[in-house]
Amino acid sequence: xxxxxxxxxxxxxxxxxxxxxxxxxxxxxxxxxxxxxxxxxxxxxxxxxxxxxxxxxxxxxxxxxxxxxxxxxxxxxxxxxxxxxxxxxxxxxxxxxxxxxxxxxxxxxx
Amino acid sequence: xxxxxxxxxxxxxxxxxxxxxxxxxxxxxxxxxxxxxxxxxxxxxxxxxxxxxxxxxxxxxxxxxxxxxxxxxxxxxxxxxxxxxxxxxxxxxxxxxxxxxxxxxxxxxxxxxxxxxxxxxxxxxxxxxxxxxxxxxxxxxxxxxxxxxxxxxxxxxxxxxxxxxxxxxxxxxxx
Numbered sequence: 704x705x706x707x708x709x710x711x712x713x714x715x716x717x718x719x720x721x722x723x724x725x726x727x728x729x730x731x732x733x734x735x736x737x738x739x740x741x742x743x744x745x746x747x748x749x750x751x752x753x754x755x756x757x758x759x760x761x762x763x764x765x766x767x768x769x770x771x772x773x774x775x776x777x778x779x780x781x782x783x784x785x786x787x788x789x790x791x792x793x794x795x796x797x798x799x800x801x802x803x804x805x806x807x808x809x810x811x812x813x
Numbered sequence: 814x815x816x817x818x819x820x821x822x823x824x825x826x827x828x829x830x831x832x833x834x835x836x837x838x839x840x841x842x843x844x845x846x847x848x849x850x851x852x853x854x855x856x857x858x859x860x861x862x863x864x865x866x867x868x869x870x871x872x873x874x875x876x877x878x879x880x881x882x883x884x885x886x887x888x889x890x891x892x893x894x895x896x897x898x899x900x901x902x903x904x905x906x907x908x909x910x911x912x913x914x915x916x917x918x919x920x921x922x923x924x925x926x927x928x929x930x931x932x933x934x935x936x937x938x939x940x941x942x943x944x945x946x947x948x949x950x951x952x953x954x955x956x957x958x959x960x961x962x963x964x965x966x967x968x969x970x971x972x973x974x975x976x977x978x979x980x981x982x983x984x985x986x987x988x
Contacts, residue, residue, distance in 0.1 A: 713817050714816070715816045715817055715819075715820045716936070717936065719820060720820075720857070720861070722923070723824050723827065723828075723857075725919065726828060727827060727828070727831055727850075729912055729915070729916060730828070730831040730832065730834075730835060731831065731834075731835075732912070733835060733908065733909070733912055734831075734834060734835030736904070736905075736908040737835070737904075737905050737908060737909075738835060740840070742840055742843075742882070742885065742886060742889075743834070743835070743840065743843055745882075746834050746843055746844070746847050746882065747834065747835060749847060749874075749878070750831055750834060750847070750850065753850065753851065753854055753874075756854070756870075757854060757857065757858075760857075760858055760861050760863045760866060761861060763861075763863065763943075764861045764862055764863070764940075765934065765936055765937065766934055766937050767937030767938070767939030767940060767941065768937075769941065769943065769947060769948065769951045770951065770956075772863050772865075772866050772943045772948060773948065773951055773952050773956050775863075775866050776866075776869070776948075776952070776963075777959060777963055779869065779870075779873055779874070780963045780966065780967060781963075781966070782874075782878070783873060783877070783878060783967075783970075784966055784967060784969075784970035785970075786878050786881060786882070787881070787970050787971070787973075787974045788970050788973045788974055788977075790881060790882070790885045791973070791974045791977040791978060792977060793885065793889070794885060794888060794889065795977055795978075797889045
């Protein structure tokens with residue numbers, strides 16, 4: 704009886720978190736590919752960075768090491784810097800051509 | 814059972830928020846979907862013993878970065894319809910097909926092993942809670958050089974944002 708009960712109990716292991724992280728990364732990648740609005744593409748980059756952060760935290764918990772959580776801070780800082788510069792660029796482009804669609808952005812072609 | 818609920822409920826909200834981010838038409842809705850994903854991720858971080866990271870996630874991502882996003886959305890307007898012409902023929906179909914193929918390969922491998930993926934390293938018995946003092950003692954000893962480099966990156970990003978805004982204002986005055 705007790706054996707049967709144990710089989711029903713589902714244990715949440717690190718694989719589950721890693722799978723969730725992979726799903727989140729794929730959704731972010733899909734959005735990056737199908738959307739044209741530069742702002743939405745930035746949000747998709749945030750989704751992908753967060754998927755990586757979840758992987759770091761899971762690894763940190765799985766291995767019992769604190770270094771994974773430190774790495775998350777560095778990813779966080781890089782994401783913040785990227786958003787600051789990227790949004791400034793989007794605003795200045797928008798002021799110039801009244802659109803945030805990436806298909807219009809051919810002015811930096813070599 | 815509690816473990817499963819603590820994983821499944823935030824997990825569902827994470828995927829729901831991510832889908833809102835990529836499929837909603839109104840940029841404000843996209844931003845709100847991102848907030849949903851980020852806060853649910855913070856809950857998962859707590860269940861993974863990373864309390865301080867969860868706190869920082871709420872403050873920095875759900876607070877500061879999302880405010881910046883909403884600010885820019887309000888600034889450049891939300892009422893413009895996205896132009897949906899495909900520049901590359903069959904772009905959406907192609908990318909969706911590739912992703913579905915990849916996901917089904919992963920699902921196939923998972924089912925083959927009976928949802929037990931045998932990670933390279935065994936689960937460590939050493940559990941700890943990511944408190945601020947623990948993280949600080951690691952960051953300011955063995956990670957101090959990357960920490961300094963990343964602070965330079967922040968200063969450079971701030972300067973770049975200022976430079977972009979300033980350039981624009983100068984051009985406007987000349988016109």
